[in-house]
Amino acid sequence: MSEGLILKDAAVRFGGREVLKGFTLAPLKPGEVTVLAGPNGAGKSTLLKGIARLAPVAGEMVLDGEALSSMSAPQRARKIGFMPQSLPSAASLSVLECVIAALRAGGAHHGPDAAEKAMAVLTRLGISHLALEALEKLSGGQRQMVSLAQATVRDPRLLLLDEPTSALDLARQVRLLSEVRRIASEGRIVLAVLHDLALAARWADRIAVLHQGRLYAEGPPAEVVTPAMLAEVYGVEARVERCSKGALTVLIDRELEPA
Numbered sequence: 001m002s003e004g005l006i007l008k009d010a011a012v013r014f015g016g017r018e019v020l021k022g023f024t025l026a027p028l029k030p031g032e033v034t035v036l037a038g039p040n041g042a043g044k045s046t047l048l049k050g051i052a053r054l055a056p057v058a059g060e061m062v063l064d065g066e067a068l069s070s071m072s073a074p075q076r077a078r079k080i081g082f083m084p085q086s087l088p089s090a091a092s093l094s095v096l097e098c099v100i101a102a103l104r105a106g107g108a109h110h111g112p113d114a115a116e117k118a119m120a121v122l123t124r125l126g127i128s129h130l131a132l133e134a135l136e137k138l139s140g141g142q143r144q145m146v147s148l149a150q151a152t153v154r155d156p157r158l159l160l161l162d163e164p165t166s167a168l169d170l171a172r173q174v175r176l177l178s179e180v181r182r183i184a185s186e187g188r189i190v191l192a193v194l195h196d197l198a199l200a201a202r203w204a205d206r207i208a209v210l211h212q213g214r215l216y217a218e219g220p221p222a223e224v225v226t227p228a229m230l231a232e233v234y235g236v237e238a239r240v241e242r243c244s245k246g247a248l249t250v251l252i253d254r255e256l257e258p259a
């Protein structure tokens with residue numbers, strides 16, 4: 001059995017419009033973090049939803065040798081953790097209850113150890129002090145950390161993250177991405193949408209750039225994040241500078257006139 005996630009010719013149509021067009025990626029391997037980047041409306045969330053079977057997707061999607069389309073919903077829930085772009089807002093539940101509900105969504109952990117497991121995840125993410133707070137009272141950044149707790153509490157084989165750092169301050173961005181790297185290092189597969197390419201370059205093994213529903217480029221960050229890509233895909237004139245430890249700085253000089 002081949003381990004990893006295979007995405008071949010993924011396509012999504014909404015009405016008559018083709019949003020994702022024959023998207024194929026080199027196999028995503030356990031232990032690796034792949035960042036999916038691209039401009040607004042490129043199709044990134046649609047691809048993640050398609051993998052999680054929350055959007056009507058065609059093409060081949062195979063996880064550890066098994067087609068996602070042939071799995072039952074509970075099987076998929078056990079194998080895939082999905083952190084959506086929109087933050088959780090189940091107002092009447094506490095943080096702990098939300099995370100326990102996410103744990104039970106996979107069909108396992110109905111016993112008293114569910115609370116213990118949920119608390120362990122909250123502690124790892126540094127938000128155990130929020131356990132008994134109502135979700136509606138949390139800040140956007142706090143809710144985003146709860147959303148990660150929900151996506152990871154079932155120890156999924158495949159973790160899909162849609163702009164997981166968009167509401168986080170600098171320290172919590174590092175905390176979240178460190179946790180994501182730790183999860184990957186346990187032999188899990190991670191695919192995350194990030195807009196911040198410098199952040200992506202610092203934390204990802206590979207970056208895939210989606211442009212107008214198609215794969216534009218993929219590879220190690222230093223090979224993918226180039227002034228030519230930034231001009232063609234994002235329409236900006238930019239400089240890319242290498243820093244220490246392989247990190248990149250992206251300096252945007254101006255928006256280019258449309259061709």
Ligand SMILES: Nc1ncnc2c1ncn2[C@@H]1O[C@H](COP(=O)(O)OP(=O)(O)OP(=O)(O)O)[C@@H](O)[C@H]1O
Pocket residue numbers: 014015019038039040041042043044045046047
């Ligand atoms: N349910 C839907 N019905 C119709 N069109 C949709 C639906 N969901 C997304 N789209 C369209 O698909 C295109 C891609 O949207 P998607 O949300 O995947 O983009 P994205 O790359 O995640 O963008 P962003 O960076 O702004 O979050 C957009 O043009 C959007 O309007």
